[in-house]
Amino acid sequence: MEKTTGIDRAQLLAGTASAALAAALLPACAARAGEKRPGEERPGEERPGEERPGKRPGLRHHGVVYTVGAGETPGTAFSANRMRRDIRVIRDELHADTVDVTGDGVERLTATAAEAAERGLRVWLQPTLGDVPERDILEHLAETGRFAERLRRQGAVVDLSVGCEFGLFVPGIVPGDTVLERVRNLLDGKVDPVVMQRRLDRFTAKAAAVGRSVFRGRLSYAAAQDDRVDWRLFDVVGIDYYSYFADKAHYIRELKRYLRFGKPLAITEFGTCAYVGAPETAGMGWDVVDHDKHPEEIKGHLVRSERTQAAYLGQLLDVFDSLDLYAAMAFEFVTPDAPHRPDDPPHDLDMAGYSVTKTLKDRPDDPASGWHWEPKAAFHALAHRYATARAAR
Incomplete structure (x- = not known):
């Protein structure tokens, strides 16, 4: 089956952490691991593309995406206390060794990255501010990147991604005032590919330069599958991967x-x-x-299947293992604005979400309602695979 251009699902499916919190966690990181000079390798740290002696083959780092957006309703706004609990679960119950901290809001991003580092997780920090002028996006990247460098100098293992699928989130590359408009224009062929590529190259180079100016560790970018990127600008190739094939050989070839x-x-x-x-x-x-419906409604007569989601994740992990890839981050940990309604299938928005947990609201029709998540079959499937990988290491 032909694949389509990847997109940021969290942004489309659609309270702030304190900067003091993030700063407070830094000394503990430094005390645990010790400082190092820029460019100096810590004992046991792998350089990009380098295997450690005796390391068994397979996927090297197993992670999950954790989005730190503000939420669409009062009830789903960012909570530092909830974030801390989630990070502990990611480490202790999901058994991930890496968390992809993404979204917008420097304070939310940095507080979450600091918490993950303090818990001993590898941090993949990826600011994704969108639908604002270029200058604001680059300033947001620079501020986040400076914090990533502070974490790195004080002992945390951090990769910085300069962003995600710029064609969709940065105005002016693809026609359209919003992410959804740009997606539709791409799908409908209302884009000049030559002009789009020129604009994408220009902004990607700018973002890479900003990243390099503030961060001395590994630099990457999360590209859509069909994007043409000058990977000479980066240390790690990053791909948002959503292909579907009937057999493993096609995934490997792609x-x-x-x-x-x-x-x-x-x-x-x-x-x-x-x-x-x-x-x-x-x-x-x-x-x-x-x-357009109120409340929003699932189109058609879809059949909920957590088993389908879990099986696909396992299938791709088999592929990633066979290729000895650097890292893979499952999308995503939780999507609070797509609640599960077990007794109301037409309004079970969790079916259209990618999270490995399901959100259950205390009062389904109240925007300010409290909520909690429960693990889906995909969570348990990942936890088993990640725990096995951790034990092997």
């Missing part, structure tokens, strides 16, 4: 294209939704919600 650059390959997003047939949508599984 992914090998990204290894030709001679750099480590990180799968910066992979996953699918929890309904029958979702993997075959190749990254467009989110597009089954009628947003």
Whole structure:
């Protein structure tokens, strides 16, 4: 089946942490691991593309995406206390060794990154401010990158990604005032590919330069699968991967294209939704919600299937293991604005979400309602795989 351009599912499915919190966690990181000079390798730290002696082959780092957006309602606004609990679960119950901290808001990003580092997780820090002027996006990147460098100097293991799928989130590359408008214009062919590529190259180079100016560790970018990127600008190739094939050989053949650059390959997003047939949508599984209805409603007669989601994640992990990839981050940990309604299938928005947990609201029709998450089959599948990998290491 033909794949489609990947997108940031969290942004489309649609309270602030204190900077003092993030700063307070830094000394503990430094005390645990010790400072180092810029460019100096810590004992046991791998350089990009370098294998440690005796290291068994397979996927090197197992992670999950944790989005720190403000939430669409009062009840789903960012909570530092909830974030701390989630990070502990990611380490102790999901058994991930890496967390991809993404979203917008420097204070939210830095507080979450500091918490993850303090808990001993590898941090993949990726600011994704969108739909604002270029200057604001680059300033947001610079401020986040400076904090990433502070974490790195004080002992944390941090990779910095300069952003995600710029064609969708940075105004002026693809026609359209919003992310959704740009997605539709791409799907409808209302884009001049030559002009788009020129604009994308220009902004990607700017973002890479900003990243290099503030951060001395590994630099990357989360590209859509079909993006043409000058990977000479980066240390790690990053791909948001949502392909679907009937057999493993096709996945391997496709992914090998990204290894030709001679750099480590990180799968910066992979996953699918929890309904029958979702993997075959190749990254467009989110597009089954009628947003014109109130309340929003699932189109058609989809059949919920957590098993389908879990099986797809396992299938891709098999592929990533066989290629000895650098890292893979499952998309995503939680999507609070897509609640699960077990007794109301037409309004079970969790079916159209990619999270490995399901959000349950105390009062389903109240925007200010409290909520909690429960693990889905995909959570348990990842936890088993990640625990096995951790034990092998």
